[in-house]
Amino acid sequence: MTSKNNDAPWIRVLPLGGLGEIGKNMMVLETVDDIVVIDAGVLFPEWNMPGIDVVIPDMDYLEENADRVRALLITHGHEDHIGAVPHFLKRVNVPVYAPAMAEALLHEKLRQARMRDEAELKVIHPGEQHEIGELEVEWFAVCHSVPDSTGIAITTPAGVVIHTGDFKLDNAPVIGPPSDLGVLADICQDGALLLMADSTYAEEEGYSPSDREVVENLPDLIGAAENRVIVSSFASQIARIQIVADACIKHGRKLCVLGRSMINNTKIGRDLGHLDIPGDLIISAGEANSLPGDKVLILTTGSQGEPQSGLVRMSRNDHRDIKIQDDDTIIMSASTIPGNEVPVNDSINELVRLGARVITNHERRTHVPGHARKEELRMLLNATRPKYFVPVHGEYRMLKSHADLAVTTGVAPENAFILTDGDILELDRNSAEVVDRIEAGHIFVHGLGMWDESGNVVIERRSLQHNGVVTVAFSRDTVDGSLVGRPKIVSAGFVHVEDSDGLLRETEDALTPVLDQHLKKPIEWGDLEDVVRTTVGSFLGRRTKRRPLIITSAIDV
Amino acid sequence: MTSKNNDAPWIRVLPLGGLGEIGKNMMVLETVDDIVVIDAGVLFPEWNMPGIDVVIPDMDYLEENADRVRALLITHGHEDHIGAVPHFLKRVNVPVYAPAMAEALLHEKLRQARMRDEAELKVIHPGEQHEIGELEVEWFAVCHSVPDSTGIAITTPAGVVIHTGDFKLDNAPVIGPPSDLGVLADICQDGALLLMADSTYAEEEGYSPSDREVVENLPDLIGAAENRVIVSSFASQIARIQIVADACIKHGRKLCVLGRSMINNTKIGRDLGHLDIPGDLIISAGEANSLPGDKVLILTTGSQGEPQSGLVRMSRNDHRDIKIQDDDTIIMSASTIPGNEVPVNDSINELVRLGARVITNHERRTHVPGHARKEELRMLLNATRPKYFVPVHGEYRMLKSHADLAVTTGVAPENAFILTDGDILELDRNSAEVVDRIEAGHIFVHGLGMWDESGNVVIERRSLQHNGVVTVAFSRDTVDGSLVGRPKIVSAGFVHVEDSDGLLRETEDALTPVLDQHLKKPIEWGDLEDVVRTTVGSFLGRRTKRRPLIITSAIDV
Structure with missing residues (x-):
């Protein structure tokens, strides 16, 4: 200290x-x-x-x-x-x-x-x-x-x-x-x-706007809709759930809550006394599908274009329970978090293509x-x-x-x-x-893995995503270390399959004598990797103007 | 027809x-x-x-x-x-x-x-x-x-x-x-x-707003600045160059135009008679650096956070000619194209960190x-x-x-x-x-390569970027096709280097008997690739909860 x-x-x-x-x-x-x-x-x-x-x-x-x-x-x-x-x-x-x-x-x-x-x-x-x-x-x-x-x-x-x-x-x-x-x-x-x-x-x-503006706008929008209404919001926005439930009561719609987090948070909100929703207001997806559209409101996640969310599944037409119908009104009761603009926009386009009308916070204040x-x-x-x-x-x-x-x-x-x-x-x-x-x-954190920034994982992924990967494998003699057979070069995410075969065989041809030469005397693995990377990298760089990640492996036989 | x-x-x-x-x-x-x-x-x-x-x-x-x-x-x-x-x-x-x-x-x-x-x-x-x-x-x-x-x-x-x-x-x-x-x-x-x-x-x-709003706002902002002004815009926005040049004349600043496209388009604009800029208004970066800050305006690209643009280089403090100074005023005379929000935002944060004041179209209309x-x-x-x-x-x-x-x-x-x-x-x-x-x-189009959508290149890159790659190489006997030596497994963008060695050696151990078994009789290459992919994929999937792209290569020795 x-x-x-x-x-x-x-x-x-x-x-x-x-x-x-x-x-x-x-x-x-x-x-x-x-x-x-x-x-x-x-x-x-x-x-x-x-x-x-x-x-x-x-x-x-x-x-x-x-x-x-x-x-x-x-x-x-x-x-x-x-x-x-x-x-x-x-x-x-x-x-x-x-x-x-x-x-x-x-x-x-x-x-x-x-x-x-x-x-x-x-x-x-x-x-x-x-x-x-x-x-x-x-x-x-x-x-x-x-x-x-x-x-x-x-x-x-x-x-x-x-x-x-x-x-x-x-x-x-x-x-x-x-x-x-x-x-x-x-x-x-x-x-x-x-x-x-x-x-x-x-x-x-x-000053920031009050939630009261949403209390005024959301029920109006819900009341004006002629077919089903689908509201998308954050699951933690418990107040929004209350506003939507109140609007359902006012306009004679039943409320169908979809998605694990939305259902879970609605339960917690009710248990803690934050939500005042009559039990018979809430219906299942099956019941929602059997009622006329103007009697139903569906509350779901997906306001940020998350691929596995309810609304995005609906936009891809692969939601288990809900299919978008002509004249469904979809209200995005959220603003877009910076960075999510493109997926949000993509999902809106698909929903419109399926016949829905989509109302965003840009058109009318549906979120504060x-x-x-x-x-x-x-x-x-x-x-x-x-x-x-x-x-x-x-x-x-x-x-x-x-x-x-x-x-x-x-x-x-x-x-x-x-x-x-x-x-x-x-x-x-x-x-x-x-x-x-x-x-x-x-x-x-990815899956069960965790790394600090000193690891190469994220850096390698950035390279992989932009240029793909080329793998170089060769065999060497266990006794004297000399090259056995030809090196084998394979790629992914680098060049089109049809174009790649000839190019990679030519690269093998160029690499073989170089490897052969270097394997004739003892060489450190790191130095050998450098030789492969330089030889293959510059050969492919000249031919494609691209620099894939190069992975080398040797098999002792 | x-x-x-x-x-x-x-x-x-x-x-x-x-x-x-x-x-x-x-x-x-x-x-x-x-x-x-x-x-x-x-x-x-x-x-x-x-x-x-x-x-x-x-x-x-x-x-x-x-x-x-x-x-x-x-x-x-x-x-x-x-x-x-x-x-x-x-x-x-x-x-x-x-x-x-x-x-x-x-x-x-x-x-x-x-x-x-x-x-x-x-x-x-x-x-x-x-x-x-x-x-x-x-x-x-x-x-x-x-x-x-x-x-x-x-x-x-x-x-x-x-x-x-x-x-x-x-x-x-x-x-x-x-x-x-x-x-x-x-x-x-x-x-x-x-x-x-x-x-x-x-x-x-x-109705869309008129360019006249920019004509009114930009000169005001430039006039109010106490040190240098740096304006970032699209190079094709020739009218913006005229507005900026007029403001320079009004407020006694010289104009330094940076970047190949901005210089080229300024030249085309003048040649075609679209731009009316006195020759002695324009100065080089060297001259700009030798004048007092309040006598200089720098016009550059970078309004979309493009990594190689003038403004983004300045934000990283690696522009060849221009270093951001305390109290520089930077005017983003553009709106952000959807999808560019994050890089634009990152560059603004870095510019503020270097001491500049950044004025965006959100704060004052600097673009229509x-x-x-x-x-x-x-x-x-x-x-x-x-x-x-x-x-x-x-x-x-x-x-x-x-x-x-x-x-x-x-x-x-x-x-x-x-x-x-x-x-x-x-x-x-x-x-x-x-x-x-x-x-x-x-x-x-990437470098000299071109593919239609049927190719796997883009799909493979998406997989590579999210999960990384694991390469499996092995040798087989040219005569009877049997496994020679041990298979060799290497990865990139998958697991942290320190964690990977043991994991990949264990995967080799698991794969060896399976390969050995399958190589005892003739097998199509595609089927063999499937065997490797399934064996390695499920072993690693269980251990890491991730699914890397798996590339297999065989060397005949």
């Missing part, structure tokens, strides 16, 4: 695992004796990480300091905040404190990972105070796009630290209370030491985002009056915009820190600085 | 090569004796076509009917309308008629392809009439985002056919005349037989699109009063929206045809129907 040399009690914060969105998935807060971790989420892979399921933070630092880690504190139930909890608990098994909806989702997630018994899950409620080590932790209610979202206020020896989680101010949320600025102002009556706040919409002027804009962020800054400010949960441009905003509300420019994952910011009542930086990498 | 059985003269239209955007890149128009082709463009590869440079239409139909093909008619100089001209001329060498800007760009393109001497390029001007076979062809001026854009009116024995090219109505374009609805109405005084019109913005209500919206499309329909309507240049949802719009202006519902590439629509004064459908595939 390279702590600053003074006597005031200090704390440190350390963001981990954000893939460019800093402090999004995990935030470490530590004192001399205690560490708590806020959230343990997954990231979804970016376009240049082909074939990766999810990305999780590298947690080596936590394992190394496991004796001081006291708890995992969850703000809300979205995957980018709870998705890595099973991985976290395998590394550091400490109690997990979570608000009700997040706890219910975690319960299911840990059950699927066969870890339910060993995990200690604790449900928290806003307003309760929990002593964790020398920290006093209080969750406060915030509005966001999943029920029971919270921010966290932590009273430390150095002062009060606020982490907002994901939030917006909505004066009339459909489920739960408005964000509780009052209790925050109360907790921060002497000003917060540190505020860490959601930056996702920090570039946007004004769950993140605060500039004026809401100013209100938060005014309510908490932090000495230090760390924008979290956003790309660099958003963090920068948020930091600039904080300065306009009175934070000293030198006290607003845009951190990078792995930066250890140490602060006390008098000063703050980045005192250290650890390797804060990412772990790529 | 399966022509309808009546005596009225007929024509046929056939869209080719659109990858989902129908009639975007090439439209064939034929009579009994003559064929003309409108545009020959490339498509840029979609996300599921890794490693492909461009996609061009399959032109077999034209080659088969080469004796009737009279000319290639170009509407404007964008790549998606002229990019495949060299490929086209290799198949069918006929005269190419093009407006001045497109001709100049084609001249350069054919020079680079070493085809300039054999190609017959003819410059056309709006208002001229050209007899081509039994067709009378007249180009008419339209506004679009490259100068000298045109639509084409073709008087055929069956009636007048209008193809709008890409267009919008702009009452005050920066370069060239407004779209000429007057001459169109004149040509169509008896109503057009067929209208084929740009559908790109057919889902958008109202070049395509007509609903009210403009209605005006076009009213001016041409077509009997038949074929929406072109759009995804299915846009074509559908455009066809519905045409019906509201008086086109009979049965006379609005949403075609698929390859549909042959035959029409005369009395009736119209799709009489045939040809295979209208796409050719994928």
